[in-house]
Amino acid sequence: MIDELRALAIFVKVVECASFRAAALALRLSPSVVSHHVASLERRLGSALLYRSTRRLSLTDEGAKLFVAAQEMMAAAERGLDIIAGKSAEPSGRFKMTVPAFFSRSPLMNRIADFARSYPKIHLDIGFSDSSEDLVREGIDLAIRVGDLKDSGLKSKRLYDMPRKLVAAPSLVARYKKPRTPDDLIPWEWIGLKMRNDSKTFVHKKGSTASINILPRLVVDSVDAASQLAIAGAGLATPPTFLVEAAIAEGILVELIPSYQVPSLPVFALWPANPGKAHLTERFIHFHQGLSK
Structure with missing residues (x-):
């Protein structure tokens, strides 16, 4: 049983580090010892737990199920050790996150920097992508997501609301009759998001609302790219305020129909239902709640 618990702990570290070599460094073991324990666990269970390639690791279905259970086991052990050793006030460990790429220019970056300074023993691993990643499969502890959430079995917490603006370049505005209502915008060129x-x-x-359907001729998979294309005059866009407020102030972009506002989008933190690092997740969420913009 002790050997199996040790193998489970090593398996969790491999998934969290996404690498046998990185896990070996974190555990101060040789890569061959780490590989041996994971292979022994797979033989014991009669199932492959990881897909291996020269570039990356990913979890099999069986591996994903075991990872959740093993994380829960590790979290329980960490909580017990924290209580006994009195380490709760100074958390440590590796914390893997995924954040929308366009947030790299948002106020959230200041909060993450403050969080890192406040907890110097936490090692942050942050990926920036506008694509939604599978948290369990990729071994991600927490994700920042924008907009309404799908029912995924993940836990979530609303952090704040993100204001947006309806904007266009002056060169585009000059091509159309001045809009008074959203319906007037239907024939305009739009920049869509995948x-x-x-x-x-x-x-x-x-307080009244109005909805229109648009047929964007230009569709991109990046919010930041949509903002830059709007500045270039390629079409209308509704980007986050923080991405375009400077351009509006400089007259590079024009805010259309001021009597109508684009609804803000909710920003959520998401994490696995049985996180192995609940103490880190809770601290991060508490640190970021109430962030404006």
């Missing part, structure tokens, strides 16, 4: 639908909702300052 991760969002082609329906746009607007809220009037008096």
